Structure formats: C-alpha cells, structure tokens
Amino acid sequence: MTTDTAPQAAATPVEAGKAQTLSVWGALQANVRDYGLLLVLIVIMLAFQWLTNGTLFKPVNLTNIVLQNSYIIVMALGMLLVIVAGHIDLSVGSVSGFIGALAAMLMIGWKFPPEFAFLANPIVAGIICLVVGALIGGLQGWLIAYYRIPAFIVTLAGMLIFKGLSLAILAGKSVGPFPAEFQLLSAGFIPDLVGAITLVPASEGVQPLVLHGTTLVIGIAAVVAMVLFAIRGRTRRKARGYESEPFALFVTKNLVIAALVLFFTYMLASYKGLPNVLVVMGILIAGFVFLTKRMTFGRRIYAMGGNLKAAALSGIKTERLTFYIFAIMGALAALAGMIYAARLNSATPKAGQGLELDVIAAVFIGGASALGGVGQVAGAVTGAFIMGVMNNGMSIMGVNIDWQQMIKGIVLLAAVFFDLYNKNKG
Amino acid sequence: MADTILEMRSITKTFPGVKALENVNLDVRAGEIHAIVGENGAGKSTLMKVLSGVYPHGSYEGEIVFLGEECRFKTIGDSEHKGIVIIHQELALVPLLSIAENIYLGNEQAKAGMIDWEETREGARKLLRKVGLGEDPDTLVTNIGVGKQQLVEIAKALSKEVKLLILDEPTASLSEKDSDALLNLLLDFKSHGISCILISHKLNEVSKVADRITVIRDGHTIETLEKNEISEDRIITSMVGRSLEDRYPPRTPNIGEVVFEVKNWSVYHPQHRDRQVIKNIDIKLRRGEVVGIAGLMGSGRTEFAMSVFGKSYGVRISGDVLMHGKSIDTSTVQKAVSHGIAYATEDRKTYGLNLIDHIKHNTTIANLFGISRWGVIDDLAELDAANDYRKKTNIRSSSVYQTTGNLSGGNQQKVVLSKWLFANPEVLILDEPTRGIDVGAKYEIYTIINQLAAQGKAILVISSEMPELLGITDRLYVMNEGRIVGEMPTAEASQEKIMRAIVRAEGKAAAS
Numbered sequence: 007m008t009t010d011t012a013p014q015a016a017a018t019p020v021e022a023g024k025a026q027t028l029s030v031w032g033a034l035q036a037n038v039r040d041y042g043l044l045l046v047l048i049v050i051m052l053a054f055q056w057l058t059n060g061t062l063f064k065p066v067n068l069t070n071i072v073l074q075n076s077y078i079i080v081m082a083l084g085m086l087l088v089i090v091a092g093h094i095d096l097s098v099g100s101v102s103g104f105i106g107a108l109a110a111m112l113m114i115g116w117k118f119p120p121e122f123a124f125l126a127n128p129i130v131a132g133i134i135c136l137v138v139g140a141l142i143g144g145l146q147g148w149l150i151a152y153y154r155i156p157a158f159i160v161t162l163a164g165m166l167i168f169k170g171l172s173l174a175i176l177a178g179k180s181v182g183p184f185p186a187e188f189q190l191l192s193a194g195f196i197p198d199l200v201g202a203i204t205l206v207p208a209s210e211g212v213q214p215l216v217l218h219g220t221t222l223v224i225g226i227a228a229v230v231a232m233v234l235f236a237i238r239g240r241t242r243r244k245a246r247g248y249e250s251e252p253f254a255l256f257v258t259k260n261l262v263i264a265a266l267v268l269f270f271t272y273m274l275a276s277y278k279g280l281p282n283v284l285v286v287m288g289i290l291i292a293g294f295v296f297l298t299k300r301m302t303f304g305r306r307i308y309a310m311g312g313n314l315k316a317a318a319l320s321g322i323k324t325e326r327l328t329f330y331i332f333a334i335m336g337a338l339a340a341l342a343g344m345i346y347a348a349r350l351n352s353a354t355p356k357a358g359q360g361l362e363l364d365v366i367a368a369v370f371i372g373g374a375s376a377l378g379g380v381g382q383v384a385g386a387v388t389g390a391f392i393m394g395v396m397n398n399g400m401s402i403m404g405v406n407i408d409w410q411q412m413i414k415g416i417v418l419l420a421a422v423f424f425d426l427y428n429k430n431k432g
Numbered sequence: 433m434a435d436t437i438l439e440m441r442s443i444t445k446t447f448p449g450v451k452a453l454e455n456v457n458l459d460v461r462a463g464e465i466h467a468i469v470g471e472n473g474a475g476k477s478t479l480m481k482v483l484s485g486v487y488p489h490g491s492y493e494g495e496i497v498f499l500g501e502e503c504r505f506k507t508i509g510d511s512e513h514k515g516i517v518i519i520h521q522e523l524a525l526v527p528l529l530s531i532a533e534n535i536y537l538g539n540e541q542a543k544a545g546m547i548d549w550e551e552t553r554e555g556a557r558k559l560l561r562k563v564g565l566g567e568d569p570d571t572l573v574t575n576i577g578v579g580k581q582q583l584v585e586i587a588k589a590l591s592k593e594v595k596l597l598i599l600d601e602p603t604a605s606l607s608e609k610d611s612d613a614l615l616n617l618l619l620d621f622k623s624h625g626i627s628c629i630l631i632s633h634k635l636n637e638v639s640k641v642a643d644r645i646t647v648i649r650d651g652h653t654i655e656t657l658e659k660n661e662i663s664e665d666r667i668i669t670s671m672v673g674r675s676l677e678d679r680y681p682p683r684t685p686n687i688g689e690v691v692f693e694v695k696n697w698s699v700y701h702p703q704h705r706d707r708q709v710i711k712n713i714d715i716k717l718r719r720g721e722v723v724g725i726a727g728l729m730g731s732g733r734t735e736f737a738m739s740v741f742g743k744s745y746g747v748r749i750s751g752d753v754l755m756h757g758k759s760i761d762t763s764t765v766q767k768a769v770s771h772g773i774a775y776a777t778e779d780r781k782t783y784g785l786n787l788i789d790h791i792k793h794n795t796t797i798a799n800l801f802g803i804s805r806w807g808v809i810d811d812l813a814e815l816d817a818a819n820d821y822r823k824k825t826n827i828r829s830s831s832v833y834q835t836t837g838n839l840s841g842g843n844q845q846k847v848v849l850s851k852w853l854f855a856n857p858e859v860l861i862l863d864e865p866t867r868g869i870d871v872g873a874k875y876e877i878y879t880i881i882n883q884l885a886a887q888g889k890a891i892l893v894i895s896s897e898m899p900e901l902l903g904i905t906d907r908l909y910v911m912n913e914g915r916i917v918g919e920m921p922t923a924e925a926s927q928e929k930i931m932r933a934i935v936r937a938e939g940k941a942a943a944s
Contacts, residue, residue, distance in 0.1 A: 242812060243812065246812055246815075246816070248812070248815060300808055300809050300811065301804075301807050301808055301809065302800040302801075302804050302807050302808075302809060303807060305793065305797070305800060305809060306797075306800070308786075308789065308793070309786050309789070309793070309797050312786030312787070312788050312789050313782075313785065313786045313787065313788075315782055315783050316777075316782070316783055316784055316785055316786055317786070317797070318744070318765065319741075319742075319744060319765060319775070319777060319783050319784075320765070320797045320798040320851070321742070321764075321765040321766040321768075321769045321798055322765075322797070323764075323766065375788075379786065379788050379789070380788060
C-alpha cells in the first residue's frame, strides 16, 4: 500500500476503502472462476459456430438451445441450493417425469365429474403440480433433515419410487396432446405488443430482417436496469468509503455482459422473440441470484454447507433449512417436469429419466463444491449452458450419441479438475 | 549412560506463530517408567508426536537417539518398526471390528493376502492373556468398556514387539479399579524390560509408579526428578512455577448485580444415557464480572457450557437458567442468543468458523437480523459491521474479504469473538479463548475481555491454563468430574489451591 495525502477528516473510511481496493489484475485473479467460466462458454460457442459452419448462432438455433435446456436450468437452480447445503438430490429427474405424468392425467387422462372439472384447467392443474412437487421434495427433505438419513439414500429411493409411480399413473402409455394453453409454456413466445420492426424489407435476393419489437424493448430495458443497478451499487459503496473493484474492470465487465445480453436479445428478436419459458427462467434466475446473494435464507445455506456444526451453534435451524431447500427443489423439479411435458406435448413413462445427472453435472461444472458451502447461481446457469451448447453443437455436427456422452463426461471432469487445481495453487 | 535407550536432544518445534517446544531434552532408561507431567498445552503431546513420527523428521529441530542410533522418523510406521508405540488419549480402535481384528490391524496375520484367522485368534488370545483380559477375541470392540479397550490397545502394542510404550493420559477416562489394573500392568512390563513413558495429570498415580519424572512447562523441560525426589508438592511447584508479571493487562473490576444464574443443572451423556456428565451445578455471574471455571480436561466444563447454550450437548437436561432473576428458555441456540447469551467455542475450527468463507460473513452469521430487513441483507450495513468489529478486535488481515481458513489461530479466535460481540450478548461464555495462540494474541484477547467487562457484560471463561484464569478473572469456580468442587475469589486463589481442590475432590470421589 502506498502512502498518500488523503484528507484528515476522511482518513478512516478512505483507509478502509484503500484496504479493499484491488488492482485490476488482482481483481481478475480473484474472480477468475466467475469470469473464466463465462469465457469458456463463449469459446465453446465460437468453436461450435465454426465447427457447424455457422449454424449454432442462427436465431432459430439459439432459441432452440434455450428451449432445450430450460428444464435443466430450472432444476439446476434448486440443485445449487441442495449442493451448497452439502446434500445431493438424485430424484429430480424422476420427480419431474412423475409431475409431467400427473399434469397429463389431470388435464387429459382423468375424466373428472363436472363439479371437479376445474381440476383439469391448465392453471389449476399447474398449481396442483407445483404443490405436489414441493410436498414430494419436502417429504424427502424432512427425512433427510430430521431423521438424518443421508440425502443420497433418500433421493435414490425417491428416484426409484417416482419412476415407478409415473409408469403406474400413465399405465405405461404416453398421454397427450396437452391443451393449447399448456403448450404455450414451452412452445409459446411473448406477444409482440410493440410491433414488428423491419430493418431490412423483403426484396429480391435479400433476406428480410424483421425484429420482434417487444423482445427488443425488454432486452434493452433489462440492460439499462442492470447497468443502473450496478452504478447505483458502486456509488453507494463509494459514498461509504468502500471500493470493490477498479473502475476499468467495472466498466469492462458491465460492457461485456451488456453486449452479450443485447446480442442475444437481437438474435431472439430476429426469430420469434422471447420464448415464454425464457421469461420464466429469467425471473427465476434473478430471484435465485437475489436469494443466494442478498437474503438471509441464502446466507444461512452457505453457512450450513461450509460448516454444519458452526452454523448450528450460531443459531441457524439447520434441520428446518434443509427441509425448505428440498421443498424448493421439489417445486422446481415439478416446474421442469411441466416444461418438459409441454415441450414434448405428451407425458411419457420414460420422461425425465437421467435428467438428474445433467442437472448435477451443470452445478458442478459451474464451480460448486461437492463438500458444500461453495457455488453460485450464475455458475450453475453457465454450467448448464455449457452442457446444452455442447449437446446442441455436437448434434448439429452429427456426432454420435456415444461420443457425445464421453465428451460430456470429460468436460465435467476437466471443469472440476481445473477448479481444484486452481484452488490448490491459490 | 549405558542403559539409556532413548535420548531426545534439544528438540524445538514451532507452529505458525507459536513455539510449542524449545530445547526440550528427555532421556529414558531401559526398563523404567518415565512420567512426563505438565499443564495442558505445556507441550507434552507435541513432544510425543515428535518422538513417534507424527511430526516427521525435518519439521522439528534437534535429534532423537534410540537404542544407540539416531532416528529420523518420517511416519508413525517408522517409529513402530523400531519398537516405539504410542497409545493416544483418544483410542484408535475400530469399534465395529473384533478385538482380534483390531489387535492385528495393519499388521494382519496373513499369507499371500489371505488372513489366517486361526493364527489371528490364537495370537490375540495370547496377547490378551498378557494384559490380563479374559475376553473372547471375536468380541466386537464396541461391546467392551473403555478400560478394556485401553488394554486392547496395549495388547495391540505388544503385538508389535514394543520396546518403548508411550501412554498419553491412559487413565483419564478409567475408573479407579481399571486404573490400578493398568498401572500394575505397566509395572509388570517394566520387569520384562519394556520401558514406558507415561503422560498423566493424576499426580498420585505418577508418584506411585514412576521411576523418574520430567516436568515440562511452556514448551521447556524444567527438570527431571529422581525417584527419591518425587512428591506431589514438589511436582506441583515445578509444574506451575512461572512468573505472571505483565502477561495480563491490568484489571479494575466494576462489579454489579447478579445477571445470570444457572441452578441445579444436570446433564446426561448423549450416548450413554445413564451416565451423568454434569451433576447439579449452580453458578452465578454478576454484571461486569469475569468468572473463571478451572478444571482438568474432561471435567465437564465444555459440556456444561454447551448444554446451557441451546442444549447443544447432552440429554435429559434439567435445571434452571435465570437472567436478571427471571427464568428463561435456552432450549435452542436461537433462544439462548435472543436472551443475550453467547458461547464462543473451544474448537474454533470445528464449531466456530466457516473456514471456507471470509471474515465478513463469519462475523454476521449469528446476528443476521442485525443487518437485514424482511430477510434481505443490507450489504453495506454488513460491511460496516464487519469492518467495525475487525477494528475493535484488531484482526490482522488484508480486508474483511480474507478467508478465515487462512488466518492465524489468534486472528481466527478474534473472528469468533467478533461474531459473538456482534450478536450483542449480556453474558459471554468463552471456552478456552486462548488455546493454541501466541502470547501477543493472548494479551489482545485478555484486553478485549476486560473491555467487555467494563461495558457491563458478564463473562464466564473456561480455561485449562490456570495462570490465565488467575490473571484475568475476578472469581473462580473449580470443576471436577461434573461437579463444582470449589469457589473462591481470584484474589485468594493460587494454582496450588486449585490443584488441591481438584485432588481433594478426587480423593473424596475415590473414597465414596
């Protein structure tokens, strides 16, 4: 630290702030995990863009990537909490399959008497499904928290049970198609209230370029809000004498993220606009970022995962917290199950099987620790996209499923290896 | 000397920030029982870990000569190979394996990887006979008592053709009868030419069986007493004789009314539900008062504190906790904290800190309500609080964003203190607040304790270091085997007095 001529009156806060000012390089190093992962995603996307001769970045394909991975990301949010808390949930694939089946039976399969016909209403059925999912998760969480049965065992049992239950309530058959309203969850796009914006009109030899106005407006609004929020936070910190990162880094970081969001918005807008499911996902992601970073609930999860005994002795009700975490996971698995079923437009007995592994892999690629206490929502989402882009890219390239599996396995191992290597070095 | 089998010459061992051993010398003769005594933290266990290779050659200075050759042990295996076997305070037996399997663990009687069960059982039976244990070798270790488990450990040592047996507090958890049996066994070994190093707090035992006694204090060898010089008084004086000057900040107590009271407190062991760990304890704390609980390890001090603090230890807890004369409910940690009680643990790494997280988060975790509204954390308020307490407790770190796992012991302890100070308690229970930290950091902790008392908080300090208790408290309770066996104003107390209270209580317990 260099000595300087800070005014006497402000000496204390400035000093405190000084201690927390990091050099650009230091700040980069401190956040190498967060930025690194995003960088890896960008590199993988560019690589596949090249390998697929430009197909990856086609608007229709980007939209597809979102739709294909939405249910993984939804569950990865809950799984992040579970893993940070030091547990695991192997049942989410089966639970999502079961809820998909339940949704199908409520809306199509079961013929209710007229006074109960409202149960087949897509919204009512959707709410029932979410509640049932939360109950399933809560029940498992209750066994894990209060009876101290390892989560691995409880959820392994859950996986088998709900696999069987889906088969049972579907009587081994696929049930579909769903009512149109329900399909909107996965297949729909937000209505264009603003109206189409024509950049390049259709003419001979030229591809027309028409943008979905509302999508564009929402995208720009999101970026503006994000930047304003970041600036406000920074100003407030400064006013109190704190500074967390160098200005140059702050600007670069926000520019890069803003550019990415705008690019993505533009891509989506030039196809059919924002998919409904992306709106749901966006709200959930923002909510979970807030939950983990700013809420006491989230803070307690990290404390518990970092040191269970210390957390308990600090007055955290670890049992109840565990119960809630699994209930949330269950509700998210239910939502994912509905998204999945709506996307396929039918519930099948095999739906959801094996998804738990993709979800867990996404969270670990995203930098969570298997020992608990470490992991970020942004990481888990990025991890899910890394897996999703690889799936999508390799499928376009016509890589066989056997190779796809192997490559995904290697990526998971490499991500965790890199992470541990980094930690041990630091 | 010709019959010296072990010589440890000027052993010095440093941990980050602490010099645990400095120029320690020890020699053991063939066929003698050599006792090592000293206060908790004097360095006895560290010395034995150096000897047995737990701390490998190179991590300490000095040399070890065993049977005439210099030894450079890299692992415990190396020292066992030479015939030095250590039996730790915490037994290293696998509870769900049989006695025979435990005896030959890591040393299986096997041919080509196939265990020879006949040989195992037969060998085990012979060894058990040697230690005077009539159990079937197939009995699971979990099904025999602690005293017998200790004997199994010794049988295990014998299976390795031991020349020097080291016992670390072997009788700490044994009944009088089992202890006697064990000590007689040592005398028996002696007659067979096996040397023995015995680490013990129980001075009566030591004076009974030891041929010589080496006293260690603050990581130094003080003296080695020959058989004819041994007496309890002599040992006590040698153990505790150190100057107190300037090691404790001056204290001008300003003591008010009684704030906190625990009445008729009883607790039972969580696993052995019929064993009473805490026996009808009554204590009182006054405003601005620093009260100490002295006692040996295993006397139940931590168990008492944790059982009061949200029933964090034990079962079948009964008794009353009173705050300002009113009975309060401390059945969960949260309730205890909300009534203004805080407990800073003796084991900061296991129970105190989230070592993978930074100072800021560790500081606020016990009082998230203080920095949040509707469950949303005000991150700037949190940062202010963390910085404030970092300064108040003088934590030396680059910022509040430093991971607590990378801090020194003293600074970690200050984070634990910060955490509880931020919870703003009226009563602060500090369990071994200066364990494993260096003298400078200790002084800082004492200063903080003084400041807190001056602010009117009532402070209960549990410590195994008697000079510390004498240096910083106003009043003392002496605890032994789950009971309060003495109470005295610190001004009238001395280490001898405390020791005598403990010894007297033990004599009484043995007599009854």
